[in-house]
Amino acid sequence: MNRKLWDFHGGIHPPENKAQSTREPIVRPPLPSRLVLPLQQHIGQSSQCLVKAGQKVLKGQLIAAPDGYVSLAMHAPTSGTVIDITSAPVPHPSGLTDRCIIIEPDGLDKWVPHSGISDYTRAEPERLLQIIRESGIAGLGGAGFPTSVKLNPSEEVTIRTLIINAVECEPYITADDMLMREHASEVIQGIMIIAHILKPESIQIGIEDNKSEAIESLKNAIATHDREQSIELVVIPTKYPSGGEKQLIQVLTGCEVPNGGIPADIGIVCQNVGTAAAVYRAIIKGEPLIYRVTTFTGEALGQPRNLEVLIGTPVNELLEFCDLNDSELNRLIMGGPMMGFSLLSDSVPVIKTTNCILASTEAEIPLPPPEQACIRCGMCETVCPASLLPQQLYWHAKSKDYDKAINHNLLDCIECGACTYVCPSNIPLVQYYRHAKGEIRMLEHEHTRSDHSRQRFEMRIKRLEQEAAAREEKKKARQQAAAKASAARNKASNNQGAKAAVIQAALERTRAKKTRLATDSKSSVNRAEPEPETKTVTGSDNRENT
Amino acid sequence: MALLKITSPHMSSAGKTGDVMLTVVLATLPGLALLTWFFGWGNLINIAWASLVAVSCEALVISIRQRSVMFYLTDYSALLTGVLIGLSLPSLAPWWLTLIATSFAIIFAKHLYGGMGQNPFNPAMVGYALVLIAFPVEMTSWLAPKSLPGNDQIPSFLQTLTAIFPFVGGEAVDAFTMATPLDTFKHKGEQLAAQLWASEPVLSPSSWLAWQSISAGYLLGGAYLLYKKVFTWHTPVALLVAMTIISGIFWLIDPDSYGSPLLHLLGGATMLGAFFIATDPVSSATSVKGRLYYGAAIGILVYIIRTWGNYPDAIAFAVLLMNFAAPFIDYYTQPRTYGHQISHQKTRSGQ
Ligand code: SF4
Numbered sequence: 001m002n003r004k005l006w007d008f009h010g011g012i013h014p015p016e017n018k019a020q021s022t023r024e025p026i027v028r029p030p031l032p033s034r035l036v037l038p039l040q041q042h043i044g045q046s047s048q049c050l051v052k053a054g055q056k057v058l059k060g061q062l063i064a065a066p067d068g069y070v071s072l073a074m075h076a077p078t079s080g081t082v083i084d085i086t087s088a089p090v091p092h093p094s095g096l097t098d099r100c101i102i103i104e105p106d107g108l109d110k111w112v113p114h115s116g117i118s119d120y121t122r123a124e125p126e127r128l129l130q131i132i133r134e135s136g137i138a139g140l141g142g143a144g145f146p147t148s149v150k151l152n153p154s155e156e157v158t159i160r161t162l163i164i165n166a167v168e169c170e171p172y173i174t175a176d177d178m179l180m181r182e183h184a185s186e187v188i189q190g191i192m193i194i195a196h197i198l199k200p201e202s203i204q205i206g207i208e209d210n211k212s213e214a215i216e217s218l219k220n221a222i223a224t225h226d227r228e229q230s231i232e233l234v235v236i237p238t239k240y241p242s243g244g245e246k247q248l249i250q251v252l253t254g255c256e257v258p259n260g261g262i263p264a265d266i267g268i269v270c271q272n273v274g275t276a277a278a279v280y281r282a283i284i285k286g287e288p289l290i291y292r293v294t295t296f297t298g299e300a301l302g303q304p305r306n307l308e309v310l311i312g313t314p315v316n317e318l319l320e321f322c323d324l325n326d327s328e329l330n331r332l333i334m335g336g337p338m339m340g341f342s343l344l345s346d347s348v349p350v351i352k353t354t355n356c357i358l359a360s361t362e363a364e365i366p367l368p369p370p371e372q373a374c375i376r377c378g379m380c381e382t383v384c385p386a387s388l389l390p391q392q393l394y395w396h397a398k399s400k401d402y403d404k405a406i407n408h409n410l411l412d413c414i415e416c417g418a419c420t421y422v423c424p425s426n427i428p429l430v431q432y433y434r435h436a437k438g439e440i441r442m443l444e445h446e447h448t449r450s451d452h453s454r455q456r457f458e459m460r461i462k463r464l465e466q467e468a469a470a471r472e473e474k475k476k477a478r479q480q481a482a483a484k485a486s487a488a489r490n491k492a493s494n495n496q497g498a499k500a501a502v503i504q505a506a507l508e509r510t511r512a513k514k515t516r517l518a519t520d521s522k523s524s525v526n527r528a529e530p531e532p533e534t535k536t537v538t539g540s541d542n543r544e545n546t
Numbered sequence: 547m548a549l550l551k552i553t554s555p556h557m558s559s560a561g562k563t564g565d566v567m568l569t570v571v572l573a574t575l576p577g578l579a580l581l582t583w584f585f586g587w588g589n590l591i592n593i594a595w596a597s598l599v600a601v602s603c604e605a606l607v608i609s610i611r612q613r614s615v616m617f618y619l620t621d622y623s624a625l626l627t628g629v630l631i632g633l634s635l636p637s638l639a640p641w642w643l644t645l646i647a648t649s650f651a652i653i654f655a656k657h658l659y660g661g662m663g664q665n666p667f668n669p670a671m672v673g674y675a676l677v678l679i680a681f682p683v684e685m686t687s688w689l690a691p692k693s694l695p696g697n698d699q700i701p702s703f704l705q706t707l708t709a710i711f712p713f714v715g716g717e718a719v720d721a722f723t724m725a726t727p728l729d730t731f732k733h734k735g736e737q738l739a740a741q742l743w744a745s746e747p748v749l750s751p752s753s754w755l756a757w758q759s760i761s762a763g764y765l766l767g768g769a770y771l772l773y774k775k776v777f778t779w780h781t782p783v784a785l786l787v788a789m790t791i792i793s794g795i796f797w798l799i800d801p802d803s804y805g806s807p808l809l810h811l812l813g814g815a816t817m818l819g820a821f822f823i824a825t826d827p828v829s830s831a832t833s834v835k836g837r838l839y840y841g842a843a844i845g846i847l848v849y850i851i852r853t854w855g856n857y858p859d860a861i862a863f864a865v866l867l868m869n870f871a872a873p874f875i876d877y878y879t880q881p882r883t884y885g886h887q888i889s890h891q892k893t894r895s896g897q
């Protein structure tokens with residue numbers, strides 16, 4: 001494995017805490033008492049509900065369809081009855097509730113008729129993409145961007161490199177690790193299907209050197225399934241956050257994703273190993289995405305382990321299954337300890353992007369000590385993988401000097417938390433950045449809104465002026481007793497002016513929308529897709545424009 | 547079950563600002579021990595006194611500002627300021643000199659600018675510079691080192707205490723004071739450097755041993771701090787390298803009139819300055835690249851002031867001047883953010 005690797009700036013080595021959850025093989029928990037399926041589990045438009053309360057559904061049956069191109073299909077994870085379509089708490093940093101389909105399993109677990117494609121190599125890529133889209137597959141690594149969209153880059157770019165993210169750099173999380181250990185052949189075949197769609201020149205799996213068992217299984221699976229040996233397994237040094245999409249690209253290729261762009265711009269597509277396995281099941285077995293591997297760990301659990309969870313299973317039932325010590329539980333985190341968010345309710349469901357539930361005790365993850373003054377020690381800068389100046393960002397964010405913060409590239413912060421991790425003054429830097437980013441988005445929103453109203457106002461003034469002018473003209477015309485024909489001509493020309501103003505306004509609106517979309521995608525983090533929080537803003541934007 | 551709502555990241559490393567400051571204080575010990583060995587109890591007493599003044603002033607200001615005194619005292623930044631002032635002042639500096647320097651440092655240089663983390667100038671150096679300008683005589687008389695043959699006049703603890711606090715009422719001493727090596731060199735007039743090294747007692751091997759051992763002590767402490775990752779190597783290394791180069795150039799051109807790099811590196815407060823003063827994070831440049839420029843500029847300024855300025859040593863002035871320039875350095879040395887201005891992006895990826 002003497003292949004050139006690149007390094008990215010900074011990074012940290014937090015305690016891994018991965019051993020706890022890898023002692024046991026992946027377990028399938030019993031059927032839950034009910035399933036809660038949010039209509040929005042992904043980036044993009046909410047799915048469109050296709051079922052009604054009271055309706056019986058079969059396992060794998062389509063229950064919600066994608067609403068637009070960047071949206072997702074959803075399927076019943078088991079057979080049963082739709083008991084309600086209602087607002088329920090969903091896993092989101094803000095503790096929101098959202099529309100969910102609630103299904104009560106009937107215990108039969110009866111499949112809808114389904115079948116796969118035995119030889120995908122003879123299938124058209126378009127057909128495979130269609131199946132992936134119909135199977136409701138989204139990136140399982142965390143962001144939840146619809147996979148069929150990512151695998152269908154624009155005509156202008158050529159994809160040269162397919163990168164498979166098997167890094168799993170966050171502490172505690174072992175879902176991908178266990179999946180690779182136990183289902184390496186599914187992963188490898190999934191990768192080969194994706195490669196068949198994209199036809200890249202090279203396929204690279206990036207994996208950290210702390211996963212020796214997974215590396216072994218992948219090697220064997222490659223030997224079995226990949227006769228041309230086209231897949232390169234690249235073992236990279238363990239360092240957080242090398243699993244960030246941009247960082248992994250840098251480590252493997254030495255290239256950087258240009259500011260404001262996506263990996264496809266430099267001929268790269270990244271996919272997570274879990275997604276690859278889901279693609280395999282969709283194509284070969286005809287099974288939509290209805291379950292995933294999720295790590296349940298933390299000292300509040302008697303039996304930390306990885307579970308093969310039906311999407312929509314409430315977290316509390318799974319915690320119970322892992323022998324939760326209720327009195328010890330202090331913090332419940334969805335995702336890892338570096339980038340995950342704390343859950344306010346344990347009744348939220350596991351969704352397509354849930355890779356880990358960390359149930360920690362107070363001793364394990366204590367409260368941060370009080371914040372002290374920044375001593376400008378520069379520790380934060382030395383670990384920032386985006387090569388930012390976190391302490392400067394902090395000053396600007398704190399003093400609400402957002403222009404300066406943007407100048408210092410606040411919007412390039414991937415919120416990895418490395419800076420907060422090392423800060424000796426315990427400053428919750430990321431919290432300041434998140435707040436500032438939110439404010440900046442708000443201001444932009446307000447700004448365009450006020451632009452709109454100004455335009456409307458100006459237009460109105462213009463119209464009034466024109467009308468006044470017209471009246472004046474008429475009066476003059478009457479006074480001078482001019483010919484009727486000339487008065488009519490005047491009126492016609494005024495109408496034309498008004499029409500031009502309307503067209504102008506429409507043009508302005510589209511332009512404003514475009515720039516906003518551009519800025520929105522610029523503020524995307526880590527995954528080169530808008531982060532979950534942008535969801536609400538984008539939604540209201542659309543409402544306003546339509 | 548009450549679940550905590552806290553945003554990510556949920557983990558943090560163990561390092562704490564208070565620990566960082568204490569580590570720095572700890573790292574001064576080798577230098578301090580050697581200082582005490584060669585020059586007697588003076589600095590130890592000064593440090594204790596300066597620390598007491600610093601911590602009291604800090605507590606006073608914080609309580610006036612109505613903040614939690616214990617919370618702020620335990621970042622130990624005031625203690626460190628006191629220790630650094632005590633180390634820099636001559637060993638028999640009178641009590642009021644230390645009092646003025648330290649209280650000015652804490653009250654004016656630190657808290658008037660908004661306290662911890664807000665001060666643009668290094669507080670210890672502001673205090674030091676103030677007394678250096680105001681009381682030049684008191685500031686330049688050093689004891690002769692104990693290693694000097696025939697020097698049996700290193701005062702006892704009580705004598706030292708009396709010298710510093712005359713009202714203690716012990717027996718006064720008439721200690722044998724002499725100029726520092728840099729001072730001697732500065733005022734050598736027409737004498738050739740070689741003659742000076744041969745004739746001046748302060749530059750004799752036994753006295754020089756004292757100065758260079760103390761510098762080595764600070765170097766050792768600095769190395770420990772680098773090892774403990776309290777700061778990065780950039781500032782101190784840039785400072786020492788720049789000073790070596792500039793003094794080396796002049797020395798090679800005219801070794802008779804210019805001091806050797808060794809004299810500049812070991813004969814004064816260079817090591818103390820490089821590792822304990824220029825590295826003060828609050829008042830220095832913050833970006834990694836910026837710290838290279840910052841350190842190098844201090845090294846060069848120190849040499850310029852020592853050689854052509856009015857003061858034999860210049861760490862304080864050089865550091866303060868560069869404190870002033872730090873925001874500009876930061877502005878012009880921002881690192882290139884990931885994905886911005888990619889210059890030589892390969893057109894083919896994945897090779
Ligand atoms: S690590 Fe913390 S204290 Fe140090 S410069 Fe960064 S924000 Fe300031």
Ligand code: SF4
Pocket residue numbers: 383384385386387388390412413414415416417418419420429430
């Ligand atoms: S959270 Fe942002 S600023 Fe902090 S280290 Fe990560 S990318 Fe840099």
